Amino acid sequence: MAVGAFYHKLSTVFTSDHASVVSMNLFVALLCACIIIGHLLEENRWINESITALLIGLCTGVFILFTTGGKSSHILVFSEDLFFIYLLPPIIFNAGFQVKKKQFFLNFMTIMLFGAIGTLISFCIISLGAIHFFQKLDIGSLKIGDFLAIGAIFSATDSVCTLQVLNQDETPLLYSLVFGEGVVNDATSVVLFKAIQNFDLSHIDLTTALQLIGNFLYLFIASTVLGVFAGLLSAYIIKKLYFGKLIRHSTDREVALMVLMAYLSYMLAELFSLSAILTVFFCGIVMSHYTWHNVTESSRVTTKHVFATLSFIAEIFIFLYVGMDALDIEKWRIVSQSPRKSIGVSSLLLALILVGRAAFVFPLSFLSNLLKKSQSEKIELKQQVTIWWAGLMRGAVSIALAYNQFTRLGHTKLRENAIMITSTITVVLFSTLAFGLMTKPLVRLLLPSSRHVMSLPSPPSTPKSLTVPLLGSGEDSSWANGGTQNGPPPSTLRMLLSCIPNRGVHHYWRKFDNSVMRPVFGGRGFVPYVPGSPLEQSVHQWHCS
């Protein structure tokens, strides 16, 4: 019966009446326009890709509104399932796949501090602030669960804008912190939101609170384990079958298997009601550490760019979508009866976001600095300000969660729900546009050295996509070197010497990885060490760790 329902749905949506053909044409053409215009504005001082897509979406929304005479209110409905099932997975998977694993795991404690503890602090402050101030604004009868949901909704940051400006080669620590925090924050806020929704919060006591924490931890751990398992399974299958040895289909098979298994991990997490975001993130990390090294060179190039491109398209799609959705008339009509309240709520939420973020970035940075010994690992004040700024933007995750919470029971026309939806949209638009426009100038002011690098054209012979964090330590060029496989990575005296100070958890993990994991699941060890190549440094870095 399940399959039947699925097929029925498929046949509903895939019926190609004229209307949907027109809108698909429109949407694909808009996506192309966003890419082209985003490219043309690349060197602009203020604008970035997300803002372009958001503005184009807004303009299209206005255009459609005028075409239909302002009548149809439900022209653009934000579908959170479209977002959570089709658009978010490629973005998060790509984040895991392209993350510089060593940087990520070396800063793991700090990233978890910011991403998990920091999000919890921000969640508490926004929730408490909302409880305290909203009663004075008299916007209707929100329950305790609603206030907690508001906390989770506005704790979900969107650091895409800042990542587009930061240069990860100049400020690797800062980049990995902002990047890592963004991903962990996404997962934390969604898991938090789910945990809140699963519980009856009308009377909170110690048992409920403990259950809430237990649920949170269960979701966190089970999702991670599932993601790691899926990644290892794909590595094992591809290594055992060794597709490369056969003539036909090898690359296509490998690419298809990697894409399908990544998606399968996401859908399995959905099936078990886990946090699919965390699952697919860790699946991406494991796949890039093991699976990616077991495939042919052309598969490596292809998968790397396929995941990046999917993520890129999904990002543009989301901003375009949010921009088009922002003009849904009906909810604005309800709100327009009390514009002052709506503005009040939005400003209050923005203020809470600013405070809530400051309340953990600076103390936690201080804490993190206390634990670090070397000066280079400490987070300077300017960097702290950048981290604070990077997490001020709110994006599609907030909108999706807000829709889920405030349109869930079908009571969309209640005033308090309409106000919360429109306030969320206002906060997202304002923070993305206003804060987003100021990001480039601000980062250049705080970290002046990045200015000239931004406008430096790459040599035309090796243009590469640097927008996503490059695959860890020069794996990027493995297909270009190619050829010799199975050769153990050679070591030099310098590498051995510089390895000594770096012992720790990571060191024992490397030993375990080399002696137990890699013989079973494959992984790096195929790329020869080429002295003097531009990759020397990063390869060196890798072998030492």
Place this chain on the structure above:
Amino acid sequence: MAVGAFYHKLSTVFTSDHASVVSMNLFVALLCACIIIGHLLEENRWINESITALLIGLCTGVFILFTTGGKSSHILVFSEDLFFIYLLPPIIFNAGFQVKKKQFFLNFMTIMLFGAIGTLISFCIISLGAIHFFQKLDIGSLKIGDFLAIGAIFSATDSVCTLQVLNQDETPLLYSLVFGEGVVNDATSVVLFKAIQNFDLSHIDLTTALQLIGNFLYLFIASTVLGVFAGLLSAYIIKKLYFGKLIRHSTDREVALMVLMAYLSYMLAELFSLSAILTVFFCGIVMSHYTWHNVTESSRVTTKHVFATLSFIAEIFIFLYVGMDALDIEKWRIVSQSPRKSIGVSSLLLALILVGRAAFVFPLSFLSNLLKKSQSEKIELKQQVTIWWAGLMRGAVSIALAYNQFTRLGHTKLRENAIMITSTITVVLFSTLAFGLMTKPLVRLLLPSSRHVMSLPSPPSTPKSLTVPLLGSGEDSSWANGGTQNGPPPSTLRMLLSCIPNRGVHHYWRKFDNSVMRPVFGGRGFVPYVPGSPLEQSVHQWHCS
């Protein structure tokens, strides 16, 4: 309003209830299983990938049937729109993108003879045969339009099985004929089917016939022009913007633009009610000739494999889907009351297919041989038998067209419609399984030299996907050479000498291409000529033509 309807649909299908999550998991897992099992059976003498997917689909269908107690008849409904809008475009685009253009255009006349004229002959024979014999079987009241539709439905071949066995380096002429005929045949039969549906065929006179032919030609030419235009537009945009020169996003942008514009061409053709198959095929040819050369090296590797992988997944998806759909109980229940008639219809159709194909392959081969001068260009008898055999299989196009014709007006429970649907499924299953299983042995018998090549493992250092026709004349390795751009291709005396005999339409096209088209749209001319490289011959071939 159009956009509204689209969004409403989106939100309907993207609502992630538990049922659809379960079935998506099932489907993705089955796709993975097909890939893995298909790989394991690669060296099997009989089985190929399509047959594997079909059998797995059948088994899953049986399993679901037993799970639901045989009750639910509409568990699996074949959606022709899913097929025509999402599965067919990547397959046909990839065919155009990966075709060896020179071989294709050198044999253009023969391919068009087989693909267009041959399909028309086959269509006439099957239609006339059906009109003549079906009346004796007494299967109900089919109209003249139905008989013509049957002709079009069973003229659509599926040469995937044969292409998987043929070796295009050993028998380039044969391969390009079978491959080219397959694509043109797909387009011809769909265009024919559309033309038949657009006309009132209750009383055929000369005017109607002329209109039918006019409609057919209009669809053919307009679709081709649209595809060429879309391809040239993408080449122009990417050349003008030159994404490669910038640091960020260049590869992702290029890949995204190519994929989106290819899909846009398909959707535009749908919008204008043209033949989207032809449009996307020519868009693929133009993109591989111009656009593909304007992008960075990594984009080239990526797009090549992305299109091949999408096509690969879509193919497996289709066979899996057809296999699962074959067991829709309801239509079999109606037919089971008169099993003899159903078997009679299926056998008759199979016989008509065999005759209809023989009736054009051998005469047209004779005609084609008359026009060719050199012995190597002529089609030998063994090759003619192979071509005949290659087009005996019927596939998803037939099923999709049959569903369109015989379930169109909602009268699915009419006996004649049920018989036609089940007969189509029987013919597809029988021809794919029985003829498909015999293809490998037959081809090895007829073309014995291909046997040892099939089982020859490719060198592990450069495993490449050879299932799809490789990109014309060594373009494949352009990313590996890379570097120097804009250098005009050098010419040698040998090349000049061997160019002389080859003049013709192709020669003048090359002149026009080099002097008018390439300066505007970019294209080849970036890859340096490397003497002594394994590509020498093909590069040489290219420059001469």
